[in-house]
Amino acid sequence: MRGQEHLQFHGFDGQPLFYRHWPAPTPGTSRRAVVLLHRGHEHSGRVAHLVDELDLPDAEMFAWDARGNGQSPGERGDAPGFEALVRDLDSFIAHIGQQHGIAVQDIAIVAQSVGAVVAATWVHDYAPPLRALVLASPAFKVKLYVPLAVPGLKLMQKLRGNFFVNSYVKPQWLTHDPERVASYRTDPLITRPISVRVLLGLYEAAARVVGDAQAITVPTQLLVSGADFVVHRAPQDRFYERLSSPLKERHLLPGFFHDTLGERDRAPAIAAVRRFISARFAAPLVRPSLRDAHRQGPTFNEADVLAWPPQRNSLQDLYWRFTRAGLRFGGKLSEGIALGLSTGFDSGSTLDYIYRDEARGRGPLGRMVDRNYLDAIGWRGIRIRRSHVRELLQLAALHLHGEGRAVRVLDVAAGHGRYALDALAQGEQRAESIQLRDFSEINVVQGRALINAFGAADIATFEQGDAFDADALAALPVAPTLSIVSGLYELFADNDAVSRSLQGIAAAMRDGGYLVYTGQPWHPQLEFIARALTSHREGAAWVMRRRTQQEMDELVRLAGFEKVTQRIDRFGIFTVSLARRVRHD
Template sequence: MRLVYRTWKPVTEPSGRVLIFLHRGHEHSGRVAALVSRIAGPGDLCFAWDARGHGRSPGVRGDAPDFMALVRDLDAFVKHVVQTHGVDVEDIFIVANSVAAVVTATWLHDYAPRIRGVAMAAAAFSIKLYVPLAEPALRLGLKAKPDLKVTSYVRPSMITHSKHEAEAYASDPLVTRDISARVLVDLADTARRVVADAHAIDTPVLMLVAGKDVVVRTAPQRAFFDALSSTRKQWLEIPESKHAIFHEEETQLADAACRHFIEVCFANALPEPARYLDNDLEGPSATLHATIAAGVKRPGLSNRLQRALLRRIGHLSDGMKIGLTQGFDSGASLDYVYRNRASGRFGVGAMLDRGYLDATGWRGVRVRKVHTQALLSELIRTAPQGATLKILDVATGSGRYLLETLAGFKQTSFDVELRDMDPANLAAAEKLATQLKLGDRVQIRYVQADAFNPPEQDADASLFDIAVVSGLYELFPENAPVFASLKSIARAVRPGGALVYTGQPWHPQLRQIAETLDSHLGGAWVMRPRPQNELDALVQMAGFKKTATEVGPQGIFTVSVARRIADPHGNG
């Protein structure tokens, strides 16, 4: 989808600062033009877009496939600005209002961009719907009518004291009062997730809060702000302001706060990636991991019952049987989940298996596979024609995601090295390669090796064009071995080569999984979701620079691509 946006170029010597302004729901970029003139400096390069379904951008008014589509749009827009205008992402500051503030917060959490900072005004983490049971009613209505829309109850006088601004809003033909019920419900779910896991965000944040806001609640904004790991953050409540903080009668306080915060953010460097190395030992994610690990010894009644039932009848499901015998996080278990064909004993086993395969996490794993294959395919398509591509998979499991991808490129030659600790996984990969009939154009070496203790590289060996590490680092809470593994991968990848890596920044069922399922390593499957900014920092310190990220359902899994820089131990 092609979206409309506006550009304000510097009128003096360029400052190097890039400001992106994101409008409220229902509105468009023209509504922030006055704000740009009040906040931006004369040397700043500024942008504002019309979100899909708003202003002059295409799409059904107030609609999107889901809320995450708006987040993906923001990621794509920032990439466009970086690539088209030759700016660095670290020189970008975002000013976002209302729903756009939640879009930005979700982008910060899921994609972890290293931007300079954000100003969030009246962030719509929780919208006051007023009608009793409105949210359950919307969810029920969507089952009957998937394209259900609602019309905003908000009158212009409810969002600003300014009669001029209220009249301008009411008479603007590009303002739409419609909003998709699907987006509204998805917004509520995503906002709850991001507020609950806000400690994963450490971008500098200015929170502007309206004291007379009748549209959104203040408490979730406070909870989000308090949980932020940002070393630079500021809370400013404007007592007499209504929801449209930047369209009030008096905007001087908000404007001045934004200008000052922007100056401070650009006057100070972003945190060095090395600060993340000890996150596995201290900080919110380490504390949560320790709490869940301790709770395994005293599981809750519900989880004790689930665990007992799993061991009593789980063997009837083929998928659960693999998990019970080899570990639910094993390569064999993941390969079964990838295939997604329910089977089991006595009829009831297949029914149990279907429910097992449809679990939230396993659905996310299958989307992760799709994203991994899509990013791999893009790397292969854009590689120089005629050359044999050298690919390394450091923890291949059955190799399904890679081998299936290679099967789709009939005219390309590959030199592939599949590594895994388990000989059974390598045997499964070899069997799959035979089934896929890859032929002579794909030369494969099967190497038994530990991703955390890889074989020494032959000094004369040519380096790999692409390395893949999928579904591995999520299983290990410690950063030191992950960092060491990434550094070994950097030594094996040529400068300019690519690394495809997966992450798990968040999971909604950590305690349930730890108290009911076993790991292939033995004992309970206790996960420490590694925030995306932490994982990206380890990748950067190892010698790579991230270029892209795809995010799965509910933000549970991510797949990213990074390019190898010239110095494998640099911080670039």
Template structure:
């Protein structure tokens, strides 16, 4: 048997100040490149139960890292709890970034091996963050856990609504996970096994897994999927659906007959390890696989979906009648709501509408109008917009801190600011900001923004002007040169990437090396049909039809213009991301 490799134990700090425990097994030998594998454990477990993977894979030239997820093992927090699944996925991103820095290797040399719930976290991360790692190995991802109680999900959701946070204990026993007696006994007796799972995480897991499976075409990493052939814990069909939609020619799936759910802890796991070893060796022997996003606005699932939305519903179909009725209701009875009325007048994607949504104060002509407005403002899309504002303000402050650390002047420009509320509120209390320039195409937005600047007492260093966010020459000639540029909620409105390239090239010419670009993206939206077939945009009453861009596509456009993404956050629904990128030297 291979001699057990010794792990170094330590902690890393998350952005919300948690100290998560991790293990690092340093490489014993060196190779031509620095190979790093990051392991993510199953739900309820911890990194100590992954020692056998490090030993039995027998890759002496490879560093291995594994964490204890928050609420698990030796990491802090309520057992089985995380504030949200999105927070746990952000933890994944921050841990892998930490591993890259700690091992002094680029992300392109890192491979992730994850199992069960850990595999779902890795899949969500691959979708939402588009990390440029070398590849993924996913073992029995728990996209859909088998709940043997009828109507378990709706009952849990109802209980959560009335009771708030509570915990559900796992029904899974060691004998349902593996045929390996030693693994069964250790699972049943391990004091660090977390039996409980918070109901918010359990329900988030189902909801988010559905989104990732539906939109798995956004994942373009080389991927190996291992499926346990006799899994009593999770369903197989969602795993197959997920795999079929991944867009990378370098992918492979293996069904392991007779294997229980603990794929990498089964009695005959050498069969799984042989497949992993072969796949990992192939990835490291080949050049890093880079997906070509150059023509995504023409040849991609999102482009096809945009064209389908542009064509409208099938004439005389139930959908056609339903959306026509919805549009009629919005433009008649709906105008009792101040927000809906404003959207009809200025466009539901206008700066005026967004500022109204930010304020989130239901108003209407009467009681019924106010109730309409409350329901309108509480729609999932507008909740996502408000969370985007919160995330933007957080990232703006992070960007200011980065510029201060580099001793660079803080000169801010937002090229499509709407009313500019999120910029003004984020920067109003920061004295070190030298200049704030807000620009927008709309005179209405300029006038409203100037009033807001005055109301916040920023007239001495902030101004608002008419500007074209897609005029490369205008952007390139901004003076003095901005060190922090913000583009929020703009690129999502235009399906054509040539416009974005023009805008980004102008910004690259304006922003000095080391300067920062903050940009938003909409990789997914649950209401695209409703929006396209019932709401109007700011462009002379035309339908508001959006094309989602995968995070990989958006990041590729930013990278091609001369920026390197370093940080990203995304809301809990996966609708809007906010990223920071640094202007690199040419």
């Protein structure tokens, strides 16, 4: 039996969380690790048996107690949200790299139930170059057995705020192993409650990840319990069918209950996991290139369908014509809708209006319509994106100051420049210089006014410029140490153009400089946006081609940057990433 260490790492918010580490008894020439994620309500001790059963002597083994579980702090069964568990996993993997010297590409994850959804969401949203992902009975859809349980919980949450529900699951429904059943009953660290915000967040994240599993290219093994009383099988099958990974396999385990890797007759399942992980560690990392995803592939096909108009006078056509008419009527009442109709819903002027988040319109009715418009899920995500941009800009500035380097900012498509000025034109993180650029003459004029409003005329300039003109960017007179490209590449489907822009930014910088960039890997309202909203480009339909996070990160890497960290909103719509310049040709 391996020796075991009890350690701590800091979650995304600095909260100390408990984990176990089993060093490799016979380490190989290159270090590698397997991370074990426990089921909901449980803790790392419940998966400790897998360390010896998997029999991978050259791999380090790690297992955590998710916050609110086991020996980790927090109210039992609770977290700030399901997305907090995903961010904690990102912090855990980063900690393993920093503290134990094992890179993410040398890590495999084995996760069960709720832990499997945490792992799948992390892989989908953060696009890590993970070596292998094993999901055992992922809880993509829990069997609640009560009709309309989820809508009822959502309504009660609105009325009561966060509250807790107890698990109905009996230990004898989890496994046929009598020892596991008995230990479950007597384990003082197992908690039956789960908070509604975590439970509903689990449902929302699972639905998104299952629906968009094509974004996942990590080698994946799925273990499906054939007699599972706890979760539905259909979402597991849909997830597997949609995976884009060139290496994937699925195993149906007849008669198995939900605790797949804790079942009485689990030896065949354990052997399958061992074989899969060993093969992945023995082979080179599999990482398909998405450089040409704008020419073929799932997101290309999706955008192609959205760009094609419905048949005239069909029910679909009439529906969207009615929707557009409703927007035009709303524009007579709501100032925000009117601005979108006149300048484009993707314009810098619209973006600045969304940032201000002040309902304006004709009378109380107009303000009510405008508030409903401002509270659309996409605009809420945009505002969260702004806070994430600010956070990472200030983090980069802190790093630069710590290295004794000047903070010289370049924003290649600044809109009005509000987020750059808000983050770096005042206070302790005040930059030495801020170069703002935008293609729109209107944005330049209003941006210059905003510079004066911030009292930043001594450090900031605003000029008209094309973010896709690589030569002009490379020839900028002041070499930036911190570049920003926010909300731009999401509007352009062509990866060739995005690559040119990134290469121009990279050419303008020196090694060690930072880049803050945004992405939009998913959106729940793509068809509404394409059929009803207009773009700033001569009033054309606003058809977006999504870029998965892996695709966006690849474009940044090919330009000579190395990703450092990432943020994403709880809806999974907008990402903000920080990368560092690592090569200057």
